Structures are given as C-alpha cells and as structure tokens.
Amino acid sequence: MRLKKLLTLSVTAGILAASGPVWSQTPADAPYAPAPAESPTAMPPPAEGPAQGPAAAESTASTGIGSDIKAYFTAPLHWDENDWLWFGGALAAIGAAHHYDTDVRKHFTQNLAPGQSLASDDVKDAIPTAAVFLATFGYANLVGSSDGRSEAWAMLEAAGLSGVSAYALKYALGREGPDQTSNPNEWLKGSGGSFPSFHSTAAFAVGTVLAESGNDDYRWLRRLLGYGLGVATSYERLKHNQHWLSDTVAGAALGTASARFTMNRTYATGTDSNIALVPVEGGAMLTYRITLP
Numbered sequence: 001m002r003l004k005k006l007l008t009l010s011v012t013a014g015i016l017a018a019s020g021p022v023w024s025q026t027p028a029d030a031p032y033a034p035a036p037a038e039s040p041t042a043m044p045p046p047a048e049g050p051a052q053g054p055a056a057a058e059s060t061a062s063t064g065i066g067s068d069i070k071a072y073f074t075a076p077l078h079w080d081e082n083d084w085l086w087f088g089g090a091l092a093a094i095g096a097a098h099h100y101d102t103d104v105r106k107h108f109t110q111n112l113a114p115g116q117s118l119a120s121d122d123v124k125d126a127i128p129t130a131a132v133f134l135a136t137f138g139y140a141n142l143v144g145s146s147d148g149r150s151e152a153w154a155m156l157e158a159a160g161l162s163g164v165s166a167y168a169l170k171y172a173l174g175r176e177g178p179d180q181t182s183n184p185n186e187w188l189k190g191s192g193g194s195f196p197s198f199h200s201t202a203a204f205a206v207g208t209v210l211a212e213s214g215n216d217d218y219r220w221l222r223r224l225l226g227y228g229l230g231v232a233t234s235y236e237r238l239k240h241n242q243h244w245l246s247d248t249v250a251g252a253a254l255g256t257a258s259a260r261f262t263m264n265r266t267y268a269t270g271t272d273s274n275i276a277l278v279p280v281e282g283g284a285m286l287t288y289r290i291t292l293p
Helices: 002-011 054-061 065-078 081-099 101-109 122-143 146-173 198-212 219-239 245-267
Strands: 273-280 283-290
Touching (some): 065 245, 081 101, 081 245, 101 245, 122 146, 122 219, 146 198, 146 245, 198 219, 198 245
Antiparallel strands (some): 273 283
C-alpha cells in the first residue's frame, strides 16, 4: 500500500494540469492596448480592474514556487475521473514497456563479452537537456524577452519538481538496473535506483515545455526538438544499459505530466477577464482583458 501511494503521488503528479488547456499566450501577446498617456481624450481605465486589498493579497499568495510545490504534491487529492484515466493510461504504458524490458536489454548487450559492461555516460547523457535550458535562458536574456525567461523558468521548475519525484521513487522502489541484473523484476533492493530514469524525466520535462510553449509560428519545429530531446535521451540510457525500457517510459510520463502542470501554473489565466470599451484618441476600442498570474 505504501508503494502504491508513492507511485500515485510521484509518477503522475501534474496530470491534472495535462488534461486541461495549456496557454501559450503570454501577457505580452494580449490584445489590450491602452490609450496613450498624452492623449487629451484619454479617460480612466474601466472600473473592472484587478482586485485590490485582501482579495489581491490572497491572489498573490496563491502564486510562486512555494504554492506550486504544494499544488504539485497534493494534485492527486483533487483529481477527477478524467485525471484518473490519464493516470491509468500512464500505468498501462509502463506495464506494456515492462513486458519488453528483457528483450530491449538483450538487443543492446548481445555483443558484449562475458563480464564486459558499458560505460554509464551519465554526464554526457545529461548535456543535451542542460544545453536546451541554458540556450533558452541565455537567448531570452540576450534579447530581453520576458516570455523567454518565463519559458526558461517553467523548464527549470518542471525539471526540479519531476526530479524530486523521480529520486523519491528511486529510493522507495529500489529497482536494480540492467547493468546490475538480467532480471527486470528485482525491486526493493538497497543498491537499486533504476526506476524511473532521472535523465528521461528531466529531458521530457524540459522538452515538453519547449514543445508546447511560445506561439504557434514554429510549433512543428518546437515539438520536433522538444519531444525529440526526450526520446533521444531515453534511447541513450537504454543504449548505455543504464535503464530498463519501463524506467524510461515512467520517466517520460512523469516529466511530461510535470511540465504540463508547470505550464498551467505559469500561463493559465485567472478568473478576472472581461470585455471593455476603452476610449482612445479619435474614438474607442473594444478590448478583451485577461489577468495572468
């Protein structure tokens, strides 16, 4: 029962967000264009402004890394039927992959001499994921893009949250990896830490944010690079005999769900939205205003 609860909490925390819409529009993209300050006909903004006083303080308190961490690890307590279906689908995919764990291991180790092992290449396999994050952060600061900084922050938060969950599962389940045993069912071993793959988890967390953030101008390219990062990293972990196939599938599910959760927390709209007629010089403009956290 303890292991089941840990699996429920860690592998799919964030699938609640995955079932809902993910906003790619940021405040800079919103169509609101206030009247120029120097316009003699400019009038005060509509009365429907952001909440002030206690309400505003409560709204502010509900955002930030502390609030995100709390919401992330308590997400399963608020799941609905659709969320549990996503969770069931993730477990089914992991179970299907587990069926082929031995076959995949044999494919990558069949040419090894007795007693020979493959180099782990842990650092090398982590470089692409780190490079994507650093490139996103660096470019955003180079061009002064607040949208790019938000995207980089979402990558970092998704990788951090999913990484903590991945390591919690590793120590709780203690699964021995394919470099330790030829039996994929060696669980609860003190020396084991194979399930799930941390590299796959982080790669899919960062890659999913890259794939689904931003505008739709180059969506196909973003998805190719983002999900390609996750798939390529997982392949390398299998190739280097560091993980079972089911380890990488679990990492993909955890990383993707965590990224979806983070993006919904970063980009989701608040309840304060309205249509307003805003006076401008020489006339008026119809606007639709949304408040983002």
